[in-house]
């Protein structure tokens with residue numbers, strides 16, 4: 292559809308209103324906001340969409356100020372010596388036409404009953420209501436089936452005060468200045484039937500007459516394929532390269548002479564037998580640990596699949612090989628739980644454990660740091676406190692990171708640190724399953740193990756959707772579950788009253804439930820409580836002294852209380868899919884039947900409804916993650932910070948799975964035959980991410 296005028300002259304987005312007297316930021320700053328700095332950035336600043344000036348729009352959809360082309364039949368005409376006015380109508384509406392000077396030929400063209408095509412700007416009609424065009428270009432209507440070759444004008448993403456015209460000129464200059472010669476081996480390009488890079492870019496910035504608009508918009512044109520492939524290829528090259536750098540590093544071999552007395556005693560002492568999946572994953576981890584190249588392994592397992600025991604085994608392996616092991620968790624609650632849980636297994640085996648919290652006071656913290664530095668503490672658990680200043684390990688052999696996606700790359704690297712020229716092994720745990728395509732591109736640098744089996748005897752959690760209007764009924768039902776000796780969670784999205792959002796906050800829910808269930812012992816936990824209080828509340832729930840725990844999402848990951856069988860989530864529609872799955876995973880951890888009740892407020896938005904539907908129908912974390920990725924896109928799913936890898940701009944992991952496979956193969960081959968040029972290709976794409984290739 293022809294563009295409204297401001298699209299061309301004032302930038303594609305709706306111009307943001309500035310306050311009176313407010314100055315526009317300098318141009319370079321405004322450009323930087325939309326990621327434009329180097330010539331190469333401009334070259335890759337591709338049109339958001341295209342305007343087709345030859346398209347014909349229905350008269351009924353015309354708006355004042357819009358320049359467009361319409362087609363219709365002349366239904367009225369009036370000729371005076373000074374003007375020619377006519378009315379043109381199509382099935383959707385009518386439009387006035389006014390010519391103030393005219394030729395006899397135009398009178399013939401606009402004769403009543405003839406069909407014409409008009410191109411011009413629509414304006415409010417003079418005198419009468421409706422719209423008119425003054426001096427439009429008048430041409431004969433198209434014959435049946437006749438189509439015009441389209442000429443497409445690009446419309447770029449633009450920011451405040453950046454005009455389309457300026458962008459077009461700037462991009463045209465960049466296209467001349469930047470070296471667009473192909474780096475990709477010619478044989479590969481021909482094999483994949485891809486256009487040259489220069490051709491592809493020119494095609495996208497200035498589509499030739501007759502270019503296929505839908506292939507451009509849907510990003511299926513060969514030119515698009517070329518750019519997506521180049522991007523994926525660059526990513527694969529960068530990942531392989533960083534992997535190669537890593538394998539050049541040396542790690543301590545963690546393979547005890549005596550075959551591992553500590554690990555075997557741990558396995559023997561467990562109150563359960565390891566599942567087949569746990570055994571397999573432990574074998575994979577142990578093999579990595581025995582190698583002199585640093586392990587970089589991600590263990591994925593659905594909620595409750597038993598990842599902790601893998602971490603404990605790996606820690607024992609480091610310790611029995613004479614090294615220290617550290618575990619970093621994203622929250623105090625989780626770190627504390629791991630500390631207690633794993634210490635309970637390790638201390639009877641004579642392992643010396645230590646706990647480092649961000650809340651520790653001076654003397655206590657110094658003492659812990661000293662035990663870590665002297666090597667007296669063999670197994671250390673903590674939060675970010677572990678990588679903050681003043682903590683140096685004596686001989687760290689293994690760094691374990693729980694919920695790895697909650698930490699940035701720098702944090703992961705910081706814990707790994709290294710001592711004595713040796714790089715510790717890195718084991719990451721994640722309960723957020725990462726779909727295959729995503730893992731293959733962003734996480735190609737990790738080895739991945741999957742615990743794809745739940746411990747025996749688990750019963751699936753029944754998930755119910757209940758309108759918030761039935762809250763009272765639900766409280767009573769939870770009360771009767773509690774009277775049978777079970778425990779329950781009641782999760783709310785907020786802590787305090789908030790006037791803007793009509794959501795029942797945790798504090799109100801706490802008071803209300805307490806008064807409605809006087810026989811039950813009810814606790815409240817949220818992020819704003821002092822640490823000591825949080826610990827006490829959690830401990831009391833774990834010990835079964837508290838029956839019902841009202842909470843915010845502080846309990847989201849990792850909390851393990853097998854006697855809890857009910858999870859109520861208020862305003863479930865406000866939570867993300869991964870979060871809902873994690874929360875639901877807090878129940879169904881024992882052998883009793885468990886319930887998850889999703890209380891929703893009405894009206895439900897389309898996406899809210901969709902999320903609740905997915906979570907009710909599936910209990911498979913991988914399936915849910917795939918849906919989540921679909922609903923949110925990889926950027927949000929991973930978060931730029933979390934992946935540590937440059938986000939893909941053009942390729943889509945959901946749609947371009949086949950290209951990822953091709954790019955993987957091609958990257959390996961290219962790095963083998965001509966590593967220099969392959970790396971130049973990767974740098975060209977990710978130049979803006981300094982240090983990425985060195986990471």
Ligand SMILES: Nc1ncnc2c1ncn2[C@@H]1O[C@H](COP(=O)(O)OP(=O)(O)OP(=O)(O)O)[C@@H](O)[C@H]1O
Nearest residue numbers: 563564565566594595596597598599722746849851
């Ligand atoms: N093989 C097993 N047989 C029986 N119970 C097991 C087994 N492995 C682990 N468990 C128990 O299952 C529960 C869940 O284990 P764990 O806390 O390690 O899960 P997780 O994978 O970390 O889950 P989440 O990500 O949800 O926290 C714990 O109570 C643990 O003791």
